[in-house]
Amino acid sequence: MSHRLWRFHGGLHLPGHKKISMHERVREAAIPSQLVLPLQQHIGHPTEAIVSVGDRVRRGQMIAESKSFVSAPIHATTSGQIIAIENRPVPHPSGLDAPCIILEADGKDEAIEAQAHDYRNMEPAELRHLLRDAGIVGLGGAGFPSFIKLNPGPENKVKTLLLNGAECEPYITCDAMLMQEHPHEIIKGLLIMKHALQAEHCIIAVEDNKRLAHTMLVNALEEHEPHDIEVVQVPTLYPTGGEKQLIKVVTGKEVPASSRPLNVGIVCHNVATAAAVYDALQGQPLISRIVTVTGEALHHPRNLWVRFGTPFRTLLDECGFDKKAEVDLIMGGPLMGFKVADPDVPVIKTSNAILTLKRQVQKPVTLPCIRCAECARVCPVQLLPQQLYWYARAQDFDRVQDYNLFDCIECGACAYVCPSHIPLVNYYRFAKTEIWAQEEEKKKSDLARQRHEFRQYRMERKKKEDEERKRRKKELLKKTSNKTDDKDAKKAAIEAAMARVKARRAEQDQQKKNTDNLTAEQKKKIAEIEARRKEQAKND
Amino acid sequence: MTDHRRGHIHSSPFLHSSNSVSRIMRLVLLALIPGMLAHWYFFGWGLLINLGIAIPTALAGEALMLRLRHRPLTPFLSDYSAILTAVLLAIALPSLAPWWLIFIGTAFAIIIAKQLYGGLGYNPFNPAMVGYAMLLIAFPREMTTWLPAQTHELAFMDNLRYSFLNVLPHGLTLDSISMATPLDTVKTRLGLNMTIHEINSQFQNLFGMLGGRGWEWVNLMFLFGGIGLIFMRVISWHIPVAVIGSLFFCALAFQLADVDTHASPIFHLFSGATMLGAFFIATDPISAATTPRGRLYYGAGIGILTYIIRSWGGYPDGFAFAVLLMNMAVPTIDYYTQPRVFGHRDD
Numbered sequence: 036m037s038h039r040l041w042r043f044h045g046g047l048h049l050p051g052h053k054k055i056s057m058h059e060r061v062r063e064a065a066i067p068s069q070l071v072l073p074l075q076q077h078i079g080h081p082t083e084a085i086v087s088v089g090d091r092v093r094r095g096q097m098i099a100e101s102k103s104f105v106s107a108p109i110h111a112t113t114s115g116q117i118i119a120i121e122n123r124p125v126p127h128p129s130g131l132d133a134p135c136i137i138l139e140a141d142g143k144d145e146a147i148e149a150q151a152h153d154y155r156n157m158e159p160a161e162l163r164h165l166l167r168d169a170g171i172v173g174l175g176g177a178g179f180p181s182f183i184k185l186n187p188g189p190e191n192k193v194k195t196l197l198l199n200g201a202e203c204e205p206y207i208t209c210d211a212m213l214m215q216e217h218p219h220e221i222i223k224g225l226l227i228m229k230h231a232l233q234a235e236h237c238i239i240a241v242e243d244n245k246r247l248a249h250t251m252l253v254n255a256l257e258e259h260e261p262h263d264i265e266v267v268q269v270p271t272l273y274p275t276g277g278e279k280q281l282i283k284v285v286t287g288k289e290v291p292a293s294s295r296p297l298n299v300g301i302v303c304h305n306v307a308t309a310a311a312v313y314d315a316l317q318g319q320p321l322i323s324r325i326v327t328v329t330g331e332a333l334h335h336p337r338n339l340w341v342r343f344g345t346p347f348r349t350l351l352d353e354c355g356f357d358k359k360a361e362v363d364l365i366m367g368g369p370l371m372g373f374k375v376a377d378p379d380v381p382v383i384k385t386s387n388a389i390l391t392l393k394r395q396v397q398k399p400v401t402l403p404c405i406r407c408a409e410c411a412r413v414c415p416v417q418l419l420p421q422q423l424y425w426y427a428r429a430q431d432f433d434r435v436q437d438y439n440l441f442d443c444i445e446c447g448a449c450a451y452v453c454p455s456h457i458p459l460v461n462y463y464r465f466a467k468t469e470i471w472a473q474e475e476e477k478k479k480s481d482l483a484r485q486r487h488e489f490r491q492y493r494m495e496r497k498k499k500e501d502e503e504r505k506r507r508k509k510e511l512l513k514k515t516s517n518k519t520d521d522k523d524a525k526k527a528a529i530e531a532a533m534a535r536v537k538a539r540r541a542e543q544d545q546q547k548k549n550t551d552n553l554t555a556e557q558k559k560k561i562a563e564i565e566a567r568r569k570e571q572a573k574n575d
Numbered sequence: 576m577t578d579h580r581r582g583h584i585h586s587s588p589f590l591h592s593s594n595s596v597s598r599i600m601r602l603v604l605l606a607l608i609p610g611m612l613a614h615w616y617f618f619g620w621g622l623l624i625n626l627g628i629a630i631p632t633a634l635a636g637e638a639l640m641l642r643l644r645h646r647p648l649t650p651f652l653s654d655y656s657a658i659l660t661a662v663l664l665a666i667a668l669p670s671l672a673p674w675w676l677i678f679i680g681t682a683f684a685i686i687i688a689k690q691l692y693g694g695l696g697y698n699p700f701n702p703a704m705v706g707y708a709m710l711l712i713a714f715p716r717e718m719t720t721w722l723p724a725q726t727h728e729l730a731f732m733d734n735l736r737y738s739f740l741n742v743l744p745h746g747l748t749l750d751s752i753s754m755a756t757p758l759d760t761v762k763t764r765l766g767l768n769m770t771i772h773e774i775n776s777q778f779q780n781l782f783g784m785l786g787g788r789g790w791e792w793v794n795l796m797f798l799f800g801g802i803g804l805i806f807m808r809v810i811s812w813h814i815p816v817a818v819i820g821s822l823f824f825c826a827l828a829f830q831l832a833d834v835d836t837h838a839s840p841i842f843h844l845f846s847g848a849t850m851l852g853a854f855f856i857a858t859d860p861i862s863a864a865t866t867p868r869g870r871l872y873y874g875a876g877i878g879i880l881t882y883i884i885r886s887w888g889g890y891p892d893g894f895a896f897a898v899l900l901m902n903m904a905v906p907t908i909d910y911y912t913q914p915r916v917f918g919h920r921d922d
Contacts, residue, residue: 043917044914044917049590113642128586186779205590279917279918283917289917289918290918291918291919291920292916292917292918292919294918295920363589365587365589367587368589368591369587369588369590370587370588370589371587371588372589373586373587373700374586374589392589399591399595401695401697402596402650402651402654402693402695403695403696403697404696405596405599405656405695405696405860405861406696406860406861406863406865407599407860408811408860408865408866409594411865411866412811413912415917416916416918417910417914417915417916417917417918418916419865419866419913419914421865422865422909438913439916439919442916442917445587445588447588450588450591451588451590451591451592452592452593452594453594454594454595454596454598454599455590455595455596455696456595458586459589460586461586462586464586496751
């Protein structure tokens, strides 16, 4: 089976470091005594807790619901008691605390009653609703609520549903392990997604360094009836796993900038999301995922099925973490992940990997840019990173946008190859945040300015009107005092005005229709009132 | 700017390739060695003496300026960029150049053309070429003191004595040992209305199979080193190919128009500074264009300008001026040759 492939610009051949965490099968991580469940584990709006401190919950029970569209509810990941709802450290680049529900496990791990559904009897909308309630978000790392990406809208037709099993970042193997061990779940989930999207056909893309995963998927596919699903091997090249990059590689289509894959008839989901969708139809909401715990200073780097809310620390201990080692703790991969300062932060829906990297004793000295353009050579978006850097550093935010800063996917390829060791992506993040802040600021000031300008305008107008009135009055006065011979004209004007008044009265009289068609009694009452009024007028 | 400086500590990527500025500079220096060996073989000890003066001058100049500019010494002194400038200048200067010529040229290159513009990464002009051009304008006579290929009789000590004391061995005069370069000869003789054929037959020992005698080997060896650099991905192919290609086609076009008054394209490629310039000077990343298409225009501009200056300009070899002129055009070239960004339409 050969599928034509395309390529995107640039990219990196990176040392994989994948084998170290693939020696053994995925095993269940122990459920800790206390689970910390952040109210936000996805892109979008945070959820709101629907349990109170002291409540007993069971596994799979919804404990926080979404109040806005772009959001995904949170479920209890084991049975136990809610002991607090408070701010705790969470895995986030900012390093700030965020509101979390703290669940004390009772050790029984009782589940709510699961209700399985058959997707074939369900309308796509109904299906999306179910997946939304199951709290499913993209498990590839971004964590965008999946039900939104399963809704093409009436005006769009989905040609290809692309399942992303590229997993291009070094060290991470959770998707590879899932594909190896649960190919059927992925395929079943894919069919459900296909139904929700009413897609024409499906492609599962796997990087060619994951031979076993590919074989397992192909074998599993043979056991299913033909469904227009194709498993495609794509070259191992970072960042093939980027959504737009993978679409280019597999279909040759370039998703236009600032637009969605849907616009070219493609929807892309992660393989792990497909498996989660399958689980949801079995009645199991999203409460756990595979996490790759790997890196240096671990005796047993491996993949674990982890309940959300489990602290990083217990997982590290489970993998034989050398406590004396000086390491940096990273959530995600070494190129796009972020450092986590506190090992007690919990695993959340987007935690695909926990990576330990030896802390660099000697920080590399950053030299000035020598304009070698290696960064431009490897940039998958074909930007000019050296120019972006130049303008970001100079805080010239107009120019940096001229050079398409917002097309940057922050893959880090440029910073990886930079011979001057410039933290390029940092500069881009900095520039993006500054621009967002400025725009926010600008919106506010624009509004204020508009208000101010309108007020000025209003006052100006009033002044003019006043002046105009005065001028007219003066003119009128002048006319009356200077010209005595146009008394006739004046008289005529007065007569005209009287006529107008008369006409208006007549009109009004005509309009007084509510006094017509009255009953005799009403007429009598009115007559009485009129009489009384006249009387009063006389007395006055 | 403090915010993202702090971010520097926290933010991805956490992996880095083993590449570094000093690695790039070291590899370029390494790739210069074959050409330098050929240079030494044909033109004697002068190169070594030039290097011996230029490198310490460059390092001292760099250190002095870094100190004056309150910049840390170690990262910059150990990046090999000053050494590379010194080496390129030492190669470009005549083998009988007096010591002060090299000293002034190198000091000017490092202090004025590099450090005063902000040091590594900030110089819009190639420092070695600025130094070279300054010397060519200020000291035209000293810049022509080339030895003829292989026929010289100067031992190392003789050459050294000449460089520092301006004293030649008994019985030799500068005029008797130095000689116009092949490019220079072609230019002046063409000016005297001689044909290429007549020049070739009159100055047989000045010309080899491809270009100037000796010079063709130096050029071949620089070509060899340069191809190595492309192979090791230290430089991209765009600039050298564009320089060589445009020079070749210019020379070819004029030769086809009139064989008698125009030297052959091959002669142009293997004489003077062509290969050194195409692979080692024009490719200086700091002062060159950065986009792939821009690099082609930039290289082509250098090739064309070199041909124009060689043929009709006031200097026998115009490479330095061609590079400097194109350096000026770099911001414009880069601006108009931006690649199409992913997901954007061609326009």
